[in-house]
Amino acid sequence: MKTSDAWSKLQEFRDYVGENCKKCKFVKYCEGGCPYNAIVAHKTPQAVDPQCDAYKIIFGEVSKRMNKEFARSAFGLGAPAERKEGEQFSIMDLAMKP
Numbered sequence: 001m002k003t004s005d006a007w008s009k010l011q012e013f014r015d016y017v018g019e020n021c022k023k024c025k026f027v028k029y030c031e032g033g034c035p036y037n038a039i040v041a042h043k044t045p046q047a048v049d050p051q052c053d054a055y056k057i058i059f060g061e062v063s064k065r066m067n068k069e070f071a072r073s074a075f076g077l078g079a080p081a082e083r084k085e086g087e088q089f090s091i092m093d094l095a096m097k098p
Contacts, residue, residue, distance in 0.1 A: 010035055012045035021048065026059040065090075 017032030032038065033049020041050040049055070069090050 009039060009045040013038060013047075016046040017048060024056075026056055029059055030055045 013032065013035045017027070021027040021032055030049070030052075033051060033055060035045070035049075037049045037051070038047045039045050041047070
């Protein structure tokens, strides 16, 4: 497997992401996105998933909500109330799910 063309492209993708995304605060979550999507869309492994901007928006919003909910519960500014049936889960509900 490690001598295959697919492995070589995956490693080239990872190296590209490691160098070009190192300043992005969300790289630990997305790791450049889907290698297949990046390679097919850009016709080279030296690219990131074309949905990168969308991922940044999503991770930014999740991070903002999670920090806000965590601060509220951690500092006693309103512990999470019991969720009513049909009510949407909070980010912290999902993060703390066993």
